[in-house]
Amino acid sequence: MSSIIKGNKISVSVFGQSHSESIGAVIDGIPAGIEIDYDRINAFMARRAPGQSKFSTPRKEADKPEVLSGIVNSKTCGAPISIKIDNTNTRSQDYDNLKLLPRPSHSDYSAYVKFGGNNDIAGGGQFSGRLTAPLCYAGAVCSQILESKGITIKTHIFSIKDVKDEAFDLENLYDDELEFDPLFPVISRFKGERMKTVIQLAREAGDSVGGVVECAVLGMPAGIGEPMFDGIENVISKNIFGIPAIKGIEFGSGFSGTEKYGSENNDNFSVKDGKVVTVTNNHGGILGGITSGMPIVFRTAVKPTPSISIPQTSVNLKTMKEEELVIHGRHDPCIVPRAAAAIEAVTAITVLDLVL
Amino acid sequence: MSSIIKGNKISVSVFGQSHSESIGAVIDGIPAGIEIDYDRINAFMARRAPGQSKFSTPRKEADKPEVLSGIVNSKTCGAPISIKIDNTNTRSQDYDNLKLLPRPSHSDYSAYVKFGGNNDIAGGGQFSGRLTAPLCYAGAVCSQILESKGITIKTHIFSIKDVKDEAFDLENLYDDELEFDPLFPVISRFKGERMKTVIQLAREAGDSVGGVVECAVLGMPAGIGEPMFDGIENVISKNIFGIPAIKGIEFGSGFSGTEKYGSENNDNFSVKDGKVVTVTNNHGGILGGITSGMPIVFRTAVKPTPSISIPQTSVNLKTMKEEELVIHGRHDPCIVPRAAAAIEAVTAITVLDLVL
């Protein structure tokens, strides 16, 4: 069992392969009586959709989600919300040569072993990034409910390859002016342009780049979460690693915090507007697995897209001999901007489950 | 619900506070008929025990685990194994001034809010690193079973503050000569000495340091794990964040992999001894959530111990005024060496559940 985000209240069951009839999700546990704003859902999904700019794959997905159940007259009725998105514009022949020749750093080989060669290889099958589309639908629904509770999530591209955006700081986080370009969300436009150049150069070289996405959850009340194994870090990380290509996650000062002294990394307490706050937020809003009332801040590492045009070495699983592999087809030189939407979606699902 | 590692087969339910009558664990799902090697358990627990060297807290814990059930004549009988460790040598008065004055970057404040001030503050209560002792017991039992299946876990201190050990590489990983000092496991003794100096200086300054622990799981067969939300990264990260002070985790090349091109980060396939392998292991043994047969490699960020002697600023939760806080008592200037044992223990529990 694999394709389910299972919270205490909310679960999201994702289905589909890249080239199956449809992909979709069953979203269980959304409270009844919520008015669904389809424009917002479409806007959220557009952030993940490919083919919108030269910084992503030219493959254009129609991605028209259809509601199958759970919403009556634009309002949730308490029954699981199920949606499907039909797969169109698939070119399965692109993948024919991959059946026995696993692509490096894709799931082809591990899936081949697990499923005894029966896995659906076309378009990456169930491992395709396409599966994040229904996740974004679910996340968009959850975001809407969170905002009605005063909780918002802000997400930006923290880095592309070695080009770093400015980090969130405690001031700009709450800045309502901080509106990101939905298709390429960065704090510093200057850095954003440099990132785009890096992506463009990778594309031209038939190569790819990765990056880091930073996410902040604002408005979380203190005292949410559990000690030890059901803490905030535990559930966020478990769910975030469900997104393809994620290889790392850190909260607050994270790995860089390990290079500080305790006296530098500790966050002194203070009072602001009659509320206990911390002066810095190296703890990323989480202490002992429980929210402190400060923004939850975390960063996730998105590896460079494994699909590249440059020839690579694979092993033919039949002959057990090395072969050169050239991947044809349409590839995304950098999925970080689109992954940012998926990360925000999964965060919204996870956080809503925590506060319900 | 919080203190349970819940796998498909194995669950570990941890209980106790730092100063309660006892701490302990209930380990459910261990196969029947396993001969328990108590010497190995004691050796494992010694790696986590404090007071053994000048690099950790002088507080000496007796830490004698007593088996309450589940083992008959040194053999598991299929019933849950339960153990307890009595708390002795506790000095609760050390913590009296903390009740209303939360220590920076400890769980005091978030726990105060969550539990309405009823939480047990003494010694860190249920958030104490002491709770990792029963985890190490459980991990030692699981390690034993894993080794009988040809799976071993190697753990070393990857860095203390800004001093980095050598990283595992594909050659030294399988080197049987690679035997670590159990109390201070490093690959490079030279770097180890420098790390100890850094810790010693922090102690003298009343300060603390953190670091990174690297873990490798050898002998994992390919094809274990699930796509999406029950993948290897998902379950390891969920459980590892249950250890106090962990703020980040990365698999394979992790965050540094995001600074590479796809062509650099991708792991080409090759054949070795008739088996499919990868030439490099930037994927950390996991592709699409499923093992590739290569070693699982991950690093976790351990923050600097928040307990320091240097005066800090807190807020009195009654008066809501800032106050200077000086933490008395015995502190550990660096918990990384002991955390390494806990990380290995949780990894063993998690991996055993995956392969059973």
Added chain:
Amino acid sequence: MSSIIKGNKISVSVFGQSHSESIGAVIDGIPAGIEIDYDRINAFMARRAPGQSKFSTPRKEADKPEVLSGIVNSKTCGAPISIKIDNTNTRSQDYDNLKLLPRPSHSDYSAYVKFGGNNDIAGGGQFSGRLTAPLCYAGAVCSQILESKGITIKTHIFSIKDVKDEAFDLENLYDDELEFDPLFPVISRFKGERMKTVIQLAREAGDSVGGVVECAVLGMPAGIGEPMFDGIENVISKNIFGIPAIKGIEFGSGFSGTEKYGSENNDNFSVKDGKVVTVTNNHGGILGGITSGMPIVFRTAVKPTPSISIPQTSVNLKTMKEEELVIHGRHDPCIVPRAAAAIEAVTAITVLDLVL
């Protein structure tokens, strides 16, 4: 969260309301490489389909399941299998007067409170027996796999109102001749005719009747299951109560066993074909939550269909005054024959999860 059968390996996530666009299911955890026999699935679903005989509702459902994912060229690929069945032939106006006038012994009132009046009342919404159609699909898939492992499930109508079929006995259970009429499965045709008469009389009176379904799982190896809370009885009962109208379950001699002496109810051991067996099977194949190798036998109570034409008393939820309620529309005077298929389906899902 509610609509998920969550096993260790297999989960089935059901979605839809009686009058939503579609109903369906996501079946996760089915092994890869299984050849799907669609004829068998259709035959299984026909057992649950309404409108086939005068003993059930005249409402004819098209019930054409469409596979959305998880099956490639008639073979499972390891990805979740998702199916949908479009809702057609719905007459929502039949339910308009029910919005504020809850039908006795339906879920209308409890759902109204839970969902704040936002629940989809049309056709029973998500509580409709129609939701058992996708369950039957999932059950048919699981049955197929079980049979390849030598495990079969036999289900018959044990009673309709006070007319009782013969019970399974240890001899007839293994009788391959024992082939049931799929639409009205009974051991004794004579009793079956009397049952049909009882149903016909209830229909003519605008009333309804219930009954008991008996299920036997043959071929279960001994030693499957867990002590205490994850035992066979625990998981079967948890899942079976997910079928609408089920109000009781008993294993082996069940309630009638409580009227016996221990010496009568105990099952002595014997040897047959070199295998340990019991002479009688009052324990229903389960001892201490674990299979004994004898057939699992259980009976479930299906209450009389709450939809009847006879006038009843309800309370107008707006005026809070009693009102007479007359339910129009097409009703099933007895759902027991169709429930039998759903019970067998849920049993197949549950048992497959146990043996995988």
Added chain:
Amino acid sequence: MSSIIKGNKISVSVFGQSHSESIGAVIDGIPAGIEIDYDRINAFMARRAPGQSKFSTPRKEADKPEVLSGIVNSKTCGAPISIKIDNTNTRSQDYDNLKLLPRPSHSDYSAYVKFGGNNDIAGGGQFSGRLTAPLCYAGAVCSQILESKGITIKTHIFSIKDVKDEAFDLENLYDDELEFDPLFPVISRFKGERMKTVIQLAREAGDSVGGVVECAVLGMPAGIGEPMFDGIENVISKNIFGIPAIKGIEFGSGFSGTEKYGSENNDNFSVKDGKVVTVTNNHGGILGGITSGMPIVFRTAVKPTPSISIPQTSVNLKTMKEEELVIHGRHDPCIVPRAAAAIEAVTAITVLDLVL
């Protein structure tokens, strides 16, 4: 994994074998700040304790529960509550002849197969009814919290063998005068005396009897529970079957309701004190898996104690030959009165999880 009641908020992890060092439980998720009334806990546990009357086993258990964690100065602190009860007064030699000669209708044989002969046979091992002692502790804690929320559970012996007590009716349920003898709770004292006679006769004959326990949960608000697989019936039945010797459960009119017409079994609505009620309660307080606001009523079948002195036939697992088995030792001719306490305890745990 087996010995855990796992709710959304509360989990209870039970450990121990009949003759291990200790038995106990870890109770996770109890809110912080609850004042524990130890007298009430002791009173609850006394209801389950053996050796108190001639209607149960003469084996006297000390059953002194010791709190290991989770309670500070008689108040819950939010950490898991753990308790242990040391096993004393064990006579393991009584069980020596059972190792290879499984007792009919005990778990000996199924456990032997599951655990490969390594299971702890002494006193029934982990399958012993003794394990319900820590459950009663947990239940007593939960009961206390439930009562502070206006929810109470009433439990009586519905039948012993074929002697039936009066059933709960809607009037006597709320009768505060209805106080049961804790050691032998019945509504009709006259019927109670007849039950005791039946038990006494069984004891004299070296035989045993079973019975049915009826439980009512009063004060449940409407709208609690979930449709389908997480409904009230689902979770109560899953947990109740964790108690040894339970073989059936029915809600409301249950099995007898299947012999009624729909028009008889349906519960008309009415208004009482401005609240929607039903005139009858054949639905047992649950409609569509969700509470209706009426009392939850269910009955559970407790099989006759399998331990009897009368010679029985077993199979020697080494020689695979039938042998006569005579069980020596101290036996309980009827565990129903003590099971009633365990049933109420598990109900309290389950219901508290639902309303938290």
